[in-house]
C-alpha cells in the first residue's frame with residue numbers, strides 16, 4: 310500500500326524517482342500493436358528526479374534544471390499520470406507539480422517515466438489514498454512501458470513490452486559513469502523503427518539469452534555482468550548517432566569494465582569496479598573530448614518514494 314499522508318492546505322509532498330539503465334535488452338520483432346516484446350534487466354540508479362506536489366486550483370506542471378524542451382501541464386508525463394489517477398479515484402486533478410530534472414531528457418534513462426511514477430505515488434499520498442501497489446502498477450503500465458519499473462526500482466526482469474516485472478536476485482552494487490551525449494536526445498519510437506529497418510535490410514546480431522546475466526547478478530560477479538551486458542537497440546542508436554561509438558570506445562579506453570548504450574540512447578553507461586574507479590574513468594572520459602558532460606551514479610536505487618518534506 311502507499312503510505313497515508315494527511316496533507317493540509319498548502320502542504321507539499323516531495324518524491325524522489327530514479328533513472329534506469331537496461332543491463333540487458335533483448336528486443337523481439339514488431340508486434341501487431343506496434344510494440345516489441347522485450348526481455349530486459351532493468352537497473353535503477355541514484356541519478357533521480359525530484360517531484361514536488363501541492364494542492365492547487367488546477368493541474369500545472371513546471372520543470373527546472375533542463376535546457377531541453379519538456380512538455381508542461383497535461384502533456385508532461387507527470388501531468389498525464391495525475392489526470393489518470395484523478396479519473397480512477399473520482400477526483401479533480403487539482404495539483405501544482407514542480408519537477409527538478411536530473412535524469413537526462415530523452416536519454417534512454419526513462420526520466421519521463423520516473424516523473425510519472427513519482428506523480429502517482431506523490432498524488433496518492435497528497436490525497437491520503439491507500440492505493441494497493443499492484444493497482445498503481447497497473448495504472449503505471451497504461452502510462453508507459455517503463456513506468457511500472459520506476460515505481461519498483463531495484464533490479465528487475467521486464468517482459469511483455471517491459472511492463473511485466475519479476476524480481477531479480479542481485480548481490481551486485483554497481484558503480485557507473487553516465488555520459489549523456491551532446492546533440493540532444495533520441496526519440497524512443499524512432500530508435501525501435503530504425504532497428505526494424507536494420508533487421509529488414511540484413512542480419513543484425515541479437516542479444517542472446519538473459520540467463521548468464523541473471524547468474525552474474527546473483528553472485529555479484531562484476532566481470533560477468535560487464536561481459537553479459539547487451540542491448541539490441543544499440544545498433545539502431547549507433548546508426549542514428551554514429552558518434553556514440555567514439556564515446557563508448559573512449560569510456561572503455563579510460564578503463565571501464567564494460568559499456569553499453571542505455572535503452573534507446575543516447576546516454577552511454579559505463580560499468581566501473583567501485584565509486585573511486587568510476588570517478589577516475591569519469592575524469593579521463595571528460596578529458597577525451599568526446600562528451601559534453603559526464604556523471605557518476607550507483608545502483609540499485611529504490612523506486613519512486615515520498616521524501617516526507619512537507620509544510
Ligand SMILES: C[C@@](CO)(OP(=O)(O)O)[C@H](O)COP(=O)(O)OP(=O)(O)OC[C@H]1O[C@@H](n2ccc(N)nc2=O)[C@H](O)[C@@H]1O
Nearest residue numbers: 343344345417418419453454455470497498501572573574
Ligand atoms: C527503450 C526503453 C527500454 O527500457 O526505454 P527508453 O530508452 O525509452 O528509456 C523502453 O522500451 C521504452 O519504454 P517507454 O519509453 O515507456 O515506451 P512507451 O511510451 O510505452 O512507448 C513509446 C513507443 O516506443 C515503442 N516501443 C516501446 C516499448 C516496446 N516494448 N516496444 C516498442 O516498440 C513504440 O513505438 C511505442 O509507441
Ligand SMILES: Nc1ncnc2c1ncn2[C@@H]1O[C@H](COP(=O)(O)OP(=O)(O)O)[C@@H](O)[C@H]1O
Nearest residue numbers: 385386414415416417418419420421422424497
Ligand atoms: N516529465 C518529463 N520528463 C522528460 N520528458 C518528458 C516528460 N514528460 C514528457 N516528456 C517527453 O517524453 C520524451 C522522452 O523523455 P524521457 O523519458 O526523458 O526519455 P527516454 O524515453 O529516452 O527515456 C521527451 O522528449 C519529452 O518530450
